[in-house]
Amino acid sequence: xxxxxxxxxxxxxxxxxxxxxxxxxxxxxxxxxxxxxxxxxxxxxxxxxxxxxxxxxxxxxxxxxxxxxxxxxxxxxxxxxxxxxxxxxxxxxxxxxxxxxxxxxxxxxxxxxxxxxxxxxxxxxxxxxxxxxxxxxxxxxxxxxxxxxxxxxxxxxxxxxxxxxxxxxxxxxxxxxxxxxxxxxxxxxxxxxxxxxxxxxxxxxxxxxxxxxxxxxxxxxxxxxxxxxxxxxxxxxxxxxxxxxxxxxxxxxxxxxxxxxxxxxxxxxxxxxxxxxxxxxxxxxxxxxxxxxxxxxxxxxxxxxxxxxxxxxxxxxxxxxxxxxxxxxxxxxxxxxxxxxxxxxxxxxxxxxxxxxxxxxxxxxxxxxxxxxxxxxxxxxxxxxxxxxxxxxxxxxxxxxxxxxxxxxxxx
Numbered sequence: 037x038x039x040x041x042x043x044x045x046x047x048x049x050x051x052x053x054x055x056x057x058x059x060x061x062x063x064x065x066x067x068x069x070x071x072x073x074x075x076x077x078x079x080x081x082x083x084x085x086x087x088x089x090x091x092x093x094x095x096x097x098x099x100x101x102x103x104x105x106x107x108x109x110x111x112x113x114x115x116x117x118x119x120x121x122x123x124x125x126x127x128x129x130x131x132x133x134x135x136x137x138x139x140x141x142x143x144x145x146x147x148x149x150x151x152x153x154x155x156x157x158x159x160x161x162x163x164x165x166x167x168x169x170x171x172x173x174x175x176x177x178x179x180x181x182x183x184x185x186x187x188x189x190x191x192x193x194x195x196x197x198x199x200x201x202x203x204x205x206x207x208x209x210x211x212x213x214x215x216x217x218x219x220x221x222x223x224x225x226x227x228x229x230x231x232x233x234x235x236x237x238x239x240x241x242x243x244x245x246x247x248x249x250x251x252x253x254x255x256x257x258x259x260x261x262x263x264x265x266x267x268x269x270x271x272x273x274x275x276x277x278x279x280x281x282x283x284x285x286x287x288x289x290x291x292x293x294x295x296x297x298x299x300x301x302x303x304x305x306x307x308x309x310x311x312x313x314x315x316x317x318x319x320x321x322x323x324x325x326x327x328x329x330x331x332x333x334x335x336x337x338x339x340x341x342x343x344x345x346x347x348x349x350x351x352x353x354x355x356x357x358x359x360x361x362x363x364x365x366x367x368x369x370x371x372x373x374x375x376x377x378x379x380x381x382x383x384x385x386x387x388x389x390x391x392x393x394x395x396x397x398x399x400x401x402x403x404x405x406x407x408x409x410x411x412x413x414x415x416x417x418x419x420x421x422x423x424x425x426x427x428x429x430x431x432x433x434x435x436x437x438x439x440x441x442x443x444x445x446x447x448x
Contacts (some may be wrong), residue, residue, distance in 0.1 A: 043179045052169050052414040053077055056398075063402055073437040075364075075425045076408040078223070078383070080288045081433070082356060084337070085349035088287060091340035095333045106332045111324045113140025113296070117335045120342045121296055125281070131268045137300050137316060139323060140330045140338075142293040144253045144282035148217075149174035150326075151249060151278060151297070154318050155215055155305065162194040162213040164206045166224055166415030166422075168251070171217045188417040197418045198225065200387075204376060205233055208240050216241065218267075219251035221258060224415045224424040225385040226361075226377015228263045234270055241276035247305060247315075248277040253295070256286040256354055258380045274300040278315065285382065285428070287341045287350045294334040357382050360427035360434040367438040371445050382427040385412070389445065397423055405440040 056076055064072060084092075098104035112118070118135040126133035141147045149170045152161075157179050163171055172193065175181050182192030189195055194213050196206035204227040209216075218237065220229040241248050248267065255265040267273045282295035289295075299319045304312040340346045361378040368375045374387040386409075388397040394411035401409055401423075412422030429437065 041177070041179075043177050046176050046181075046184060047173060052410070055414075056408065056410065059399075059402065060408055063406070067406070070406045072402075072406045072408065073429065073433050073440075074408040075429060075434070075437055076410040078285065078426045078428055079290050080285060080353075080357075080428050081430050082288050082353045084288050084292070085341070085346055085353065087340045087343050087346035087349055088337045091336045092333055095336035099332065109329045109332055109335070111327055111329045112136070112320055113138065113330065114332070114335050117339045118296075120339050121281075124342045124347075126266065126268065129265065129269060131266060133268070133298070134301070137298055139297045139299065139319060140335060141295050141297055141323075141327070142330050142334075143284055143289070144251060144280040144295045144297075145170055147295070147297045148249065148251055148280050150322070151280075151319070152178050152180070152215070153322060154315055155180075155247075156308075159214040160192065160194060160212065161215045161217065162196055162209050163217045163416075164198050164219070164222070165195040165417060166198065166412060166419035167217065168219055168223050169415065171219075171249075172416075188413070195416070195418070198222075198227070199418055200374070200376070205229065208236070212244065214246055216246055216248045217251070218248055219253075221254040221381035222377070222383075223251075223254065223381075224383055224410065224412065224419065226379075226381035226383035226424075227385070228258065228260070228380045231262065231264050231270070234264055234267060238267065238270045238273045238276060242272050245306070246276065247303070248273075250277050250279045252279055253282040254285060254381050254383075255281070256350070257358065257382055259358070260380055263380060268298070268300075274302045276303065278303060278319075283338050283341060286354070287338070287346075288353060289334070289338070292334055292337060294330050294338045356431070357427045360429060360431065363434060363438060364425055364427060367442055371442060373445075378427070384425045384427070386423050386425060388412075388421055388423060392421075394420055394423055401441070401444070404444045405437070407437045407440055 118138040121138050122133045122135050152174050161175050181190035194209050198204040198206050204225055250267040267277045279298040283289040299316040301316050303315045364384050365378040376385040378384040394413040398411045409423040409425055412419030
């Protein structure tokens with residue numbers, strides 16, 4: 037008799053955004069004539085950059101010609117894209133990096149969820165709270181989290197609270213941990229980490245023999261020149277950190293799918309008998325076994341992001357979304373609501389008014405304004421009493437949503 041992995045039974049019935057989608061569908065069925073505007077899920081609305089579209093068209097024509105057709109590609113990604121990433125994302129910032137330390141993927145979500153497979157089942161993980169749910173849920177599946185407690189925490193996970201009291205800068209763990217998840221600019225709070233604070237984490241990981249999994253999916257939205265774009269800008273980070281990037285929000289690839297993971301050759305972990313093993317070849321081996329590689333078309337499209345035309349066009353899209361973030365912040369300030377983020381990230385983290393909890397505010401906002409947010413508690417217990425708004429709508433949708441929100445809250 038086949039037995040299931042019972043760790044899956046510990047997960048909540050549905051992924052956070054699936055639950056939100058179900059509630060929105062129910063509202064739409066009840067109010068078919070009402071236009072629903074989403075400021076919830078972080079999906080983009082701007083079309084692909086012209087340079088990216090042209091690259092896709094060229095690649096498609098190549099695939100339609102026997103002389104230039106390509107079948108299976110290298111699991112780690114084509115050299116042309118890995119070399120472009122090294123040149124523009126790392127060498128341009130003074131960071132030494134080799135193309136064989138880059139692994140192309142179909143988006144950062146996959147690799148941030150899958151990388152935990154390299155660690156033993158007894159590895160102790162630490163996460164900032166609130167946090168992107170995939171980090172915790174994938175470790176639930178891997179059997180590392182223990183049992184779900186009544187307060188929403190997992191018994192074997194070390195939670196590093198991020199809230200207004202500590203300026204959304206988590207304190208270092210007070211107990212030994214093996215794997216640390218950091219995400220900056222942060223999803224969901226939209227906050228960033230200073231160079232000095234990030235160096236503290238790198239130093240901690242080196243001292244305590246921990247591995248940092250650093251999600252930098254939103255680094256292109258950083259406006260402040262003093263905020264690091266990569267953990268590898270910090271001394272010693274190559275010894276202790278893997279880093280995850282995505283073209284989804286940077287270049288509108290949510291429907292095209294492409295990103296990359298950086299695994300430096302110096303990054304190691306220990307076996308049970310104390311031997312140090314490099315993670316780079318293990319990750320390449322894992323991907324070669326379980327991943328067929330990102331499509332040639334997607335990789336040529338990603339390469340075009342780094343062309344002079346592509347970079348200019350992508351920067352215009354980022355500026356477009358950051359204009360939305362500015363408008364959201366201005367409206368919230370005028371309404372007297374406390375908020376965080378929005379200046380170096382496309383997310384705004386909003387304190388709910390009148391003591392409402394996250395799901396109560398979500399329900400009230402949906403039914404009163406037909407505008408969708410994301411309940412903060414869905415990102416972890418410390419997210420209770422907050423909601424997340426995203427800047428990924430069109431200008432028109434965002435302006436309309438803010439007018440509705442202002443009208444509703446002014447009446448309350």
